[in-house]
Amino acid sequence: METAYRTCPLCEAVCGLAITIDGRVTDVRGDRDDPFSKGYVCPKGATLGRLDEDPDRLQAPLVRGDGEWHTVSWAEAFAAVEEGLSRIPGPERAIYLGNPNAHTMAGALYGAPLIRALGTRNVFSASTADQMPKHVSCGLMFGHPLTIPVPDLDRTGYLLMLGANPLESNGSLCTAPDFPGRLKALRRRGGRFVVVDPRRTRTAALADEHVFIRPGADAYLLAGIVHTLFAEDLVTVTVPANGLAEVAEAIRPFSPDACASACGVPAEVIVRLARELAAAPTAAVYARIGTCTAEFGTLAQWLVDVINALTGNLDRPGGAMFPRPATEAPANPSRRRKPYRTGRWHSRVRGLPEANGELPVATLADEIETPGDGRVRALITVAGNPVLSTPNGTRLDRALGELEFMVSVDPYLNETTRHADVILPPPRILQSGHYDFALLGFAVRNYARYSPPVLPLDGRPSEAEILARLAMIASGQGADADPALLDELILDQMLRVHGGHPAELRASLEGANGAELRLDAMLRLGPYGEWNGGDLSLPTLLRHPHGIDLGPLEPRLPGNLSTASGLVELAPAPLLDDLVRLRGGLERRTPEFVLIGRRHLRSNNSWLHNMGSLVGGSNRCTLQINPADVARLGLSDKALVRSAAGELAVPLEPTDSIMPGVVSLPHGWGHDGTPQAVAARNAGVNVNALTDETVVDPLSGNAVFNGVPVIITPV
Numbered sequence: 134m135e136t137a138y139r140t141c142p143l144c145e146a147v148c149g150l151a152i153t154i155d156g157r158v159t160d161v162r163g164d165r166d167d168p169f170s171k172g173y174v175c176p177k178g179a180t181l182g183r184l185d186e187d188p189d190r191l192q193a194p195l196v197r198g199d200g201e202w203h204t205v206s207w208a209e210a211f212a213a214v215e216e217g218l219s220r221i222p223g224p225e226r227a228i229y230l231g232n233p234n235a236h237t238m239a240g241a242l243y244g245a246p247l248i249r250a251l252g253t254r255n256v257f258s259a260s261t262a263d264q265m266p267k268h269v270s271c272g273l274m275f276g277h278p279l280t281i282p283v284p285d286l287d288r289t290g291y292l293l294m295l296g297a298n299p300l301e302s303n304g305s306l307c308t309a310p311d312f313p314g315r316l317k318a319l320r321r322r323g324g325r326f327v328v329v330d331p332r333r334t335r336t337a338a339l340a341d342e343h344v345f346i347r348p349g350a351d352a353y354l355l356a357g358i359v360h361t362l363f364a365e366d367l368v369t370v371t372v373p374a375n376g377l378a379e380v381a382e383a384i385r386p387f388s389p390d391a392c393a394s395a396c397g398v399p400a401e402v403i404v405r406l407a408r409e410l411a412a413a414p415t416a417a418v419y420a421r422i423g424t425c426t427a428e429f430g431t432l433a434q435w436l437v438d439v440i441n442a443l444t445g446n447l448d449r450p451g452g453a454m455f456p457r458p459a460t461e462a463p464a465n466p467s468r469r470r471k472p473y474r475t476g477r478w479h480s481r482v483r484g485l486p487e488a489n490g491e492l493p494v495a496t497l498a499d500e501i502e503t504p505g506d507g508r509v510r511a512l513i514t515v516a517g518n519p520v521l522s523t524p525n526g527t528r529l530d531r532a533l534g535e536l537e538f539m540v541s542v543d544p545y546l547n548e549t550t551r552h553a554d555v556i557l558p559p560p561r562i563l564q565s566g567h568y569d570f571a572l573l574g575f576a577v578r579n580y581a582r583y584s585p586p587v588l589p590l591d592g593r594p595s596e597a598e599i600l601a602r603l604a605m606i607a608s609g610q611g612a613d614a615d616p617a618l619l620d621e622l623i624l625d626q627m628l629r630v631h632g633g634h635p636a637e638l639r640a641s642l643e644g645a646n647g648a649e650l651r652l653d654a655m656l657r658l659g660p661y662g663e664w665n666g667g668d669l670s671l672p673t674l675l676r677h678p679h680g681i682d683l684g685p686l687e688p689r690l691p692g693n694l695s696t697a698s699g700l701v702e703l704a705p706a707p708l709l710d711d712l713v714r715l716r717g718g719l720e721r722r723t724p725e726f727v728l729i730g731r732r733h734l735r736s737n738n739s740w741l742h743n744m745g746s747l748v749g750g751s752n753r754c755t756l757q758i759n760p761a762d763v764a765r766l767g768l769s770d771k772a773l774v775r776s777a778a779g780e781l782a783v784p785l786e787p788t789d790s791i792m793p794g795v796v797s798l799p800h801g802w803g804h805d806g807t808p809q810a811v812a813a814r815n816a817g818v819n820v821n822a823l824t825d826e827t828v829v830d831p832l833s834g835n836a837v838f839n840g841v842p843v844i845i846t847p848v
């Protein structure tokens with residue numbers, strides 16, 4: 134019997150787990166000695182053993198031939214990939230990177246080299262179904278799309294939260310294990326907590342105040358707050374910034390009265406929220422998925438940080454602060470500062486702008502279906518299920534069938550991977566090392582933890598090796614090329630930037646494989662690193678299996694800015710231009726019904742529905758609807774929901790926790806054509822049969838899942 138300590142890879146809260154293994158996993162608890170999560174665990178984390186041992190996970194690669202799946206050796210699988218991929222030139226290849234890439238070491242370390250090797254601009258990911266608006270607004274304001282401030286949860290005196298439900302999701306773009314406990318602590322220390330959501334969620338129930346808002350209209354509420362701050366002379370900018378006068382001018386049309394009718398929040402509430410934010414000793418505004426996957430997504434994200442700046446709360450303890458993760462790359466002072474911009478190229482069919490090197494996933498089906506030069510003929514998916522997770526997934530489902538070649542790196546045969554010619558399953562979670570390169574950059578305390586593999590690989594390649602091999606195949610080096618060469622190349626580049634002798638530095642690195650060596654190099658070069666006056670390295674983390682606390686967040690401006698001006702840009706031109714669109718919406722009629730999403734604690738997008746202990750109870754695919762609407766429309770237990778994209782018959786869950794005129798359906802359901810037995814029995818419907826791929830937030834290209842106009846009729 135052995136206890137392994139490792140980070141839960143399932144959501145952004147990065148909880149430390151203590152896993153008891155006796156041949157198989159016999160127990161999973163929160164790791165009480167983890168200085169960040171302090172023993173917290175949720176029902177999903179507690180099921181990690183079951184998930185890891187799920188008999189429906191693929192153990193070996195599959196190749197499709199004559200309409201059937203054949204289990205093949207790894208050598209055969211990579212040879213099949215080489216054969217298929219070499220037929221399709223780079224510009225006609227595409228890649229889709231799904232959400233778990235934000236959690237796996239493979240995704241963090243080998244995603245970018247794989248993209249480069251493919252030689253294509255057809256790069257798609259779950260980011261444009263999720264947080265791209267935040268990247269774009271932060272890129273424009275702070276110079277880099279990953280320079281994202283997070284609410285200083287443990288010290289703030291006032292938290293205004295919009296479109297997030299951390300009591301179910303455990304938080305996002307704000308890494309905070311035991312988010313619920315931290316919110317309770319905020320109230321215990323006398324702070325105030327306000328939630329804005331079209332549903333009275335479990336998070337709202339915990340708050341001092343819950344404000345209902347019309348879906349998709351957060352930008353109006355936020356604009357009304359900014360307007361009030363200026364109108365009542367409540368502005369105190371304490372960070373070096375450009376553009377204050379421009380914001381004041383541009384926000385003029387957005388009086389609280391005008392905004393109130395557009396967002397459904399009374400003008401006096403808008404004004405009061407502005408006054409409270411300005412008067413609070415410290416305050417932070419935090420907005421998440423409900424405000425991102427909306428037609429004014431980027432504007433809303435921008436206004437959030439404008440309010441944080443105008444109230445003097447940007448970059449101060451208790452406000453919105455910038456984490457300093459242990460693997461942050463050292464600044465390169467010789468690099469010329471260029472303004473961040475999007476639209477460096479555009480998608481072929483709809484002419485949608487690139488953002489962060491990606492095209493909107495809402496146009497992936499267009500690129501596959503539309504004939505002509507540059508049509509996408511081959512697709513690689515890594516850790517994604519876009520048939521269930523992207524707008525009009527039904528259409529994408531059909532489009533995937535038209536591809537000439539598709540490879541999926543995924544542990545499951547599911548709605549998306551069933552279209553692949555080759556499926557390459559990553560090893561089990563306990564066979565994989567874990568370091569949260571992405572999520573620790575959004576943590577509410579600086580912290581680092583590495584979890585080495587608990588179980589040996591028994592002949593299977595790690596996911597890092599799978600992606601490295603795909604990169605080498607894509608770049609023409611062949612299925613037999615040594616993936617270690619790729620790591621050495623990348624290491625050499627990193628060590629050269631540091632100065633000194635790359636060969637000597639390389640010789641002092643430690644690690645059992647390429648991923649560990651690269652982690653070691655990043656830690657040593659990073660802000661707490663051994664080569665930077667600190668003591669962090671991979672060996673240090675291995676000696677601290679519960680993780681290391683690196684202290685509370687500290688002010689970082691202006692040092693961490695990469696804007697051309699060296700200042701915070703409060704009024705980037707693309708955002709001011711987009712305010713014109715927002716203004717145009719002030720007088721728009723609202724549809725009779727709009728659809729929004731939701732998450733359940735025991736779910737995780739599309740892929741935890743095969744765990745019997747997690748499905749059922751409240752975790753069901755039902756349409757939440759206000760009882761008054763049920764009565765008015767004469768509905769019984771089911772209704773037909775129609776949108777511009779499609780229609781679904783769905784079971785109803787009447788509840789007065791949702792606003793009249795708003796209905797909610799969770800995503801990730803609609804299981805079909807998957808051998809996952811439990812998921813198939815609890816199939817549900819695919820909400821993304823209703824969401825409309827033709828509507829995106831124009832600045833970021835992000836999908837619009839909230840505020841989708843629908844018509845509801847009895848079945």
Ligand SMILES: Nc1nc2c(c(=O)[nH]1)N[C@H]1C(S)=C(S)[C@@H](COP(=O)(O)OP(=O)(O)OC[C@H]3O[C@@H](n4cnc5c(=O)[nH]c(N)nc54)[C@H](O)[C@@H]3O)O[C@H]1N2
Pocket residue numbers: 230231232233237259262263264422426515516517518519521522523542543544545547559596730731737738739740799800801820821824838
């Ligand atoms: N209507 C609506 N749609 C939404 C949302 C919404 O709120 N409403 N939310 C959006 C959001 S925020 C997101 S992030 C996207 C998610 O979109 P996707 O990332 O496309 O979907 P997931 O369901 O997360 O799919 C994850 C896939 O990764 C596989 N997987 C799990 N672990 C691993 C691993 O370690 N390695 C590999 N290679 N594969 C693994 C799973 O089997 C699954 O197939 O969905 C979006 N879609």
Ligand SMILES: Nc1nc2c(c(=O)[nH]1)N[C@H]1C(S)=C(S)[C@@H](COP(=O)(O)OP(=O)(O)OC[C@H]3O[C@@H](n4cnc5c(=O)[nH]c(N)nc54)[C@H](O)[C@@H]3O)O[C@H]1N2
Pocket residue numbers: 144145232263295296297298299301302303304305329330331332334346347348349350351421422423424427729730731732733734735736737738839840
């Ligand atoms: N249990 C569980 N945890 C998860 C996931 C999961 O699927 N299940 N997915 C993970 C992923 S990929 C992500 S990105 C995060 C997301 O984490 P969160 O952002 O916390 O996501 P949700 O829990 O969906 O909460 C979004 C809230 O926005 C509300 N909302 C909808 N439309 C609007 C609107 O127009 N305005 C406002 N103000 N609110 C609106 C919804 O009612 C909902 O309560 O969760 C992660 N954690």
Ligand code: SF4
Pocket residue numbers: 141142143144145146147148173174175176177178179303310311
């Ligand atoms: S909150 Fe997230 S990280 Fe923590 S145990 Fe649950 S799923 Fe894992």
Ligand SMILES: [Mo]
Pocket residue numbers: 232263
């Ligand atoms: Mo997400």
